[in-house]
Amino acid sequence: MKRFLLSLGVIALVFSANAKDYAISTPNSTLIISAKEGEAPMFRYYGSRAEVSDVRGAGRMINGQEAYPAFGTRCDRPYASLVKQHDGDNAVKLVLEKVTESKEGTVSTLSFLLRDVAHPTLAVKLNYSAYSDCDIVKMNAEYINEGKKPIVLQKYLSAVLPIQSDNCVLLHLDGTSKNEFNEHIEPLSNGVKIISTQSGSQVSKHVNASFMLGLDGRLDETNCPVVAGTLVWMGNFHFEFHNTLQNRARTLFMGGINPAASDYTLAAKQSLATPEMVFAYSTEGKGGVTRTLHRWARKYQLLDGTKQREVLLNSWEGVHFDTTEENLNGMITDFAKLGGEMFVVDDGWFGPKYPRNNGVSSLGDWGIAKSKLPNGIRPIIDLTHKNGMKFGIWIEPEMVNVKSELYEKHPDWVLRHPDFEPSYGRGGGQMLLDLTNPKVQDHVFSVVDNILTENPDVYYIKWDNNMEMFNASSLYLPKALQSNLQVDFTLALEKILKRIRAKYPDLIIQLCASGGTRMNYGFMPYFQEMWTSDQTDAYHRIHIQWGALNFFPSNMLAAHVGSAYSKYTQRLVPIKFRFDVASMCRLGMEMVPAKLNPSEREYAKRAIAEYKVIRPIVQQGDLYRLISPYDGDKSFTSLMYTSEAKDKAVVFVYRHLVWREMAEPIIRLQGLKADAKYRIREVAPEVEGKPVRINGKVVSGKMLMEEGIVIPELSKSFKSNVPLSEIRPTNDWKSVILELTEVK
Numbered sequence: 001m002k003r004f005l006l007s008l009g010v011i012a013l014v015f016s017a018n019a020k021d022y023a024i025s026t027p028n029s030t031l032i033i034s035a036k037e038g039e040a041p042m043f044r045y046y047g048s049r050a051e052v053s054d055v056r057g058a059g060r061m062i063n064g065q066e067a068y069p070a071f072g073t074r075c076d077r078p079y080a081s082l083v084k085q086h087d088g089d090n091a092v093k094l095v096l097e098k099v100t101e102s103k104e105g106t107v108s109t110l111s112f113l114l115r116d117v118a119h120p121t122l123a124v125k126l127n128y129s130a131y132s133d134c135d136i137v138k139m140n141a142e143y144i145n146e147g148k149k150p151i152v153l154q155k156y157l158s159a160v161l162p163i164q165s166d167n168c169v170l171l172h173l174d175g176t177s178k179n180e181f182n183e184h185i186e187p188l189s190n191g192v193k194i195i196s197t198q199s200g201s202q203v204s205k206h207v208n209a210s211f212m213l214g215l216d217g218r219l220d221e222t223n224c225p226v227v228a229g230t231l232v233w234m235g236n237f238h239f240e241f242h243n244t245l246q247n248r249a250r251t252l253f254m255g256g257i258n259p260a261a262s263d264y265t266l267a268a269k270q271s272l273a274t275p276e277m278v279f280a281y282s283t284e285g286k287g288g289v290t291r292t293l294h295r296w297a298r299k300y301q302l303l304d305g306t307k308q309r310e311v312l313l314n315s316w317e318g319v320h321f322d323t324t325e326e327n328l329n330g331m332i333t334d335f336a337k338l339g340g341e342m343f344v345v346d347d348g349w350f351g352p353k354y355p356r357n358n359g360v361s362s363l364g365d366w367g368i369a370k371s372k373l374p375n376g377i378r379p380i381i382d383l384t385h386k387n388g389m390k391f392g393i394w395i396e397p398e399m400v401n402v403k404s405e406l407y408e409k410h411p412d413w414v415l416r417h418p419d420f421e422p423s424y425g426r427g428g429g430q431m432l433l434d435l436t437n438p439k440v441q442d443h444v445f446s447v448v449d450n451i452l453t454e455n456p457d458v459y460y461i462k463w464d465n466n467m468e469m470f471n472a473s474s475l476y477l478p479k480a481l482q483s484n485l486q487v488d489f490t491l492a493l494e495k496i497l498k499r500i501r502a503k504y505p506d507l508i509i510q511l512c513a514s515g516g517t518r519m520n521y522g523f524m525p526y527f528q529e530m531w532t533s534d535q536t537d538a539y540h541r542i543h544i545q546w547g548a549l550n551f552f553p554s555n556m557l558a559a560h561v562g563s564a565y566s567k568y569t570q571r572l573v574p575i576k577f578r579f580d581v582a583s584m585c586r587l588g589m590e591m592v593p594a595k596l597n598p599s600e601r602e603y604a605k606r607a608i609a610e611y612k613v614i615r616p617i618v619q620q621g622d623l624y625r626l627i628s629p630y631d632g633d634k635s636f637t638s639l640m641y642t643s644e645a646k647d648k649a650v651v652f653v654y655r656h657l658v659w660r661e662m663a664e665p666i667i668r669l670q671g672l673k674a675d676a677k678y679r680i681r682e683v684a685p686e687v688e689g690k691p692v693r694i695n696g697k698v699v700s701g702k703m704l705m706e707e708g709i710v711i712p713e714l715s716k717s718f719k720s721n722v723p724l725s726e727i728r729p730t731n732d733w734k735s736v737i738l739e740l741t742e743v744k
């Protein structure tokens with residue numbers, strides 16, 4: 001479909017001759033904005049790195065697209081900003097006052113200060129930051145009320161981006177708890193596509209604030225221009241993709257805080273910096289933007305992003321609420337024998353008055369449940385250390401149960417409307433604390449602080465959150481400021497997390513929200529890792545991890561080996577396949593190790609030892625996706641990581657569906673050095689099995705990438721005419737991990 005661009009006459013009306021072009025460039029991308037004092041800044045170009053003269057010469061300059069369209073002048077067009085002034089006026093005309101440039105390390109920032117013509121006490125600063133070492137651009141808008149009266153921000157998005165393609169393919173994620181990160185790839189149809197959430201505290205429950213757009217009708221893994229975006233915000237978000245003939249930029253993206261029920265009253269002399277929107281650009285397909293985002297996240301956004309992560313056992317799936325001393329002691333000693341590095345006590349250990357035996361009670365009462373741990377938590381910590389491991393513990397500090405001492409003392413600390421019965425969460429009595437209340441902020445901080453003060457040797461905390469913001473009313477905020485709640489709640493959470501981090505910079509904290517329902521770049525500066533999903537069925541998990549890995553790096557994705565039988569899918573999956581799936585991210589276990597049979601135990605020991613060998617590449621390497629679980633007859637999945645120097649790689653191959661006479665796939669590797677030779681080693685083969693035939697072979701990078709490898713064992717693992725009594729329900733599963741090392 002072709003679009004009609006503006007005629008030259010109209011361009012002359014929109015642009016005065018001497019507007020200056022500002023280029024915001026990364027190594028491989030350029031965004032051009034032209035701006036002139038007294039006029040609205042205009043987008044001119046976004047795409048691969050280019051000089052203004054080339055863009056102009058090729059006729060690729062965008063005509064007539066405001067960089068930050070506000071409701072007021074061209075009210076027929078999509079707008080990123082809608083402001084109600086103190087006198088009720090809701091139309092603004094934002095024009096340039098000045099441009100400032102700054103540089104800090106690898107980041108150059110251009111800021112455009114805009115001012116409203118009718119109410120000059122409203123200023124909006126647009127910030128654009130470019131990295132010199134990766135293809136990342138960050139944007140946000142800052143609203144400044146210099147007036148003496150409050151104003152109301154009704155739409156205050158962070159960023160607008162022109163996409164110069166009228167034929168985009170969109171990748172986005174959806175899901176729910178235990179079924180997170182389903183990958184959807186679809187043509188961006190004409191009209192307006194909106195992806196947004198109002199789940200509040202579980203902001204990523206059904207959708208994720210991340211997307212990719214393949215340009216010119218394609219979203220290849222390796223070879224097409226792709227733009228990716230992700231919002232750095234722990235609260236509700238809203239994305240709009242405009243694909244209409246009205247757009248001067250062909251396709252227009254805008255995104256930021258969800259304005260739904262969130263009119264934000266900005267007090268006199270106050271400002272609000274909207275969250276940053278991060279964009280990655282690559283001509284190397286979706287693999288290219290994934291690698292760019294991963295590298296950037298590890299280096300600049302994720303706390304301790306380049307530090308190695310431990311192999312841990314978490315007690316939840318093993319014993320659930322049955323966290324007795326006996327159960328925990330058994331798990332600790334058995335896991336240490338398998339080579340474990342950390343033990344984490346999950347839910348169930350607390351509740352002095354109301355012991356936590358299910359989801360109905362105790363949240364808020366962070367003292368020991370003596371009925372389960374008569375000697376307290378100290379002996380458990382000591383035993384963990386005696387077994388050479390680190391210790392971690394579960395909390396859900398933003399919550400309270402109605403059946404708790406905390407609620408008995410402070411029934412006004414919860415989010416609810418004063419005049420009607422609230423909606424309750426898990427167990428029928430869970431409620432979200434009102435973080436806008438400073439006393440509640442102190443309480444949440446003290447949950448962590450008390451544990452660490454009493455037990456300074458606690459190394460890790462699992463911070464859970466099992467409830468959406470059902471009741472978006474605050475008993476603390478005045479009536480007139482109720483619609484500030486979503487933003488103020490998120491800012492309060494950030495304040496608490498900053499306070500915790502100031503005192504406990506090295507504490508490892510895992511973010512969990514009924515699994516991965518909070519996965520967002522906004523949490524990364526405070527949490528080293530996130531629990532990807534409660535779904536530990538390895539087949540299901542392949543899809544969940546595959547989806548999450550589009551945007552989130554492997555070292556922050558906790559992946560645990562559960563028991564053979566998944567209670568959520570009722571599927572049986574053998575131990576090697578389970579380990580091989582979990583080993584593609586941050587490996588852990590989630591079971592009672594004593595329930596493993598001797599051969600499974602032997603295998604677990606081997607797999608953990610081998611994971612420690614491949615861990616530096618898995619946790620820090622560049623990800624290349626080779627076969628998607630969504631493609632073809634859905635029998636295979638494959639992906640690999642390579643070291644930065646490309647001298648080492650780890651390849652994962654999974655068969656998850658057997659067909660009679662099926663052909664094993666040809667797997668073309670990526671990201672290696674064509675002229676180097678690599679030795680292939682199979683990682684953690686079956687205990688009784690033989691290594692695959694290509695184990696030990698030395699092959700050139702050129703061959704591995706251009707012609708690929710074939711692993712016949714992936715298709716020939718079952719015999720014909722096996723008696724029914726010998727048929728296992730696990731015949732589909734087969735997996736191979738290969739380590740490649742350059743032979744110098």
Ligand code: DGJ
Pocket residue numbers: 316346347394464466512513514515531533534
């Ligand atoms: C939900 C989490 O996702 C689980 O891993 C576990 O921690 C439970 N909560 C505990 O209640």
